[in-house]
Amino acid sequence: MIYLDLALRGGAITVLLLLALLLWRAPISLEGRLSVSALALSESAFLIITAALPLDLHPALHSNLTLIASFTPAAITWLIVTIFLDSPGQRWPWLVASLATSAALYTHESFPDLYSVCLPMSVILYGALFILSLWSTRDDLVECRCRARPGFAAAIAGLALFLTAGQATGLLQEDSLSLALLQAAGTLAVTLNFAVWLLRPDAHRWPGETSPEISNRLPVQDEFSDPTLIAGLQSAMSAGIWREEGLTIGALAGKIAVPEHRLRRAINQGLGYRNFSSFINQARIEAACAALSDPAQMNATVLEIAYEVGFASVGPFNRAFRAEIGCSPTEYRRSALSRAYTDSEKSSPIAANLH
Template identity: 85%
Template sequence: MIYLDLALRGGAVTILMLLALLLWRAPISLEGRLSVSALALSESAFLITTAALPLDLHPALLSNLTLIASLTPAAITWLIVTIFIDAPGQRWPWLVASLAASIAFYAHEAFPGLFSVCLPMSVVLYGALVILSLWSTRDDLVECRCRARPWFAAAIAGLALFLTAGQATGLLQEDGIILALLQAVGTLVVSLAFAVWLLRPDANRWPGETSPDIDSRLAIHDEFADPALIAGIQSAMTAGIWREEGLTIGALAGKLAVPEHRLRRAINQGLGYRNFSNFINRARIEAACTALTDPAQMNATVLEIAYEVGFASVGPFNRAFRAETGYSPTEYRHTVQSGAFTDSEKSSPIAANLH
């Protein structure tokens, strides 16, 4: 059994290293390549340092491998948020939380008592990642990501959750052969499945540019466009459907009388958006910019304008506004009043990429 464990771990490490190397030739973002490489390195180090058969490694090498292995929670989180969260600003809370879990794991080598703390931290982290992978489906417009989410959540975050929860509850002993075999088999199977998915590179799986103008998006994605549906979407947007508070892709599909998957494809491949909230919020922020620069509405509060363009509260409005323009609504209004913007920037602040 010990040698079977060692063979399985060797196979998993080989696949992980090959996957990381091959992805550097794939047409995906730099962050995508880095996140996969980080997971491959940390998971390989983890497999080596937790083998059922203790390996005779030089103390310095073992120490470095232990440090790299402790970064596995952070690496898993980085990969998942890179694939499933398009907005970089929404990823950092997850990365901070995962780094805290990694630090706790590394610290428990010097302070064994911390093991009872780092396991629950990891259980909570991996459980949250499973929920993120599934819950954010409702806003995702990229078909290949939507299809992959359930098994992705179960395979990567779910496996980590199962193993850490087993240790936390005492069902799996830390130094037991059963835990070692589960780690080896699980990692090998997940690595193979992940390799099959990732080695068919599709740039749509990874975050990319989401703010070209509509004409260029239509030109680039014309081969995928359903002209009648695109026209219906644009007509609904022109009529102001984006002003409806809490508008979902399901609700929009119902109003347009089309299946939800067709609407997702039209907005993603026809209009070039990866996220439904970004699609709706762009129209809302454009309208908010117009209201903030309208002399007739200079006495209107930011909250009133937020309600007017479809936001339920000022917090999400402020975050969405800053993400699109680089300014808070108040800063933007003051900058306009000071005369710092050109006429073109006032009329189309998002297109002007104000930062």
């Protein structure tokens, strides 16, 4: 059984490293390639140092592999948020939490008492990633990502959650052969299935721009060709449906009487949006900019304007506004009103006579 464990680990490491190398020629973003490479290296190091048969490694090599392996939670998190969260601003809290978990895992090598702390941290992180993989589907417009989410949740975050929860509850002992075999066999199975999905690369799965030479090799995607649906959608947006607080793609599909999957495809392939929030928020932010730059509404608070354009609170409004415009609503208002005041001074008869 020990040699079976070694064989499974060798196969998993080989597939992981080959996958990482092959993806450097795939039409995906740089962050996508880096996240897969980071996971391949950290998981390979983890498989080497946790083998059921202790390997006779030089102490310096073992120490370096342990350090690399400790970044596995961060690498798993980086890969999942890179694929499923389009906005960089949404990713950093996940990355900070995963780095804290990785730091705890590495520190416990020197302070074994921390093992009781880092395992619950890992369980919480992987459980949250499992939920993220499924929950964020409601906002996703990219069909191939929506179809892949259940597999991602069960395979990557789910496997890690099962193994760490098993250790945390005592069902799987840290140095047992059963845990080693589950780690090796599970990693190999997940890697093979992940490779099947990734080696049919589609740049639309990954956020970020691709290089021009890679973009030229992308398969041409048929444009969405239902002008009636697009016209109905644009009519509903012009009528201000985006002002409804908590509007979901399912509710919008019901309003314009089309199946939800057709509406997702129309917004994604017909209008070029990757997620529903960015589609709705663009209309909301445009209206907010008009209100903030209107001298007649200068007495309206930012919160009142946020409510008026469909946001439930000022926090999400501020974040969406800054992501779209690059500054806070207050800063935008101050700058817009200042420009309006300057322009009005220049166009006044008194100012004209002075010049």
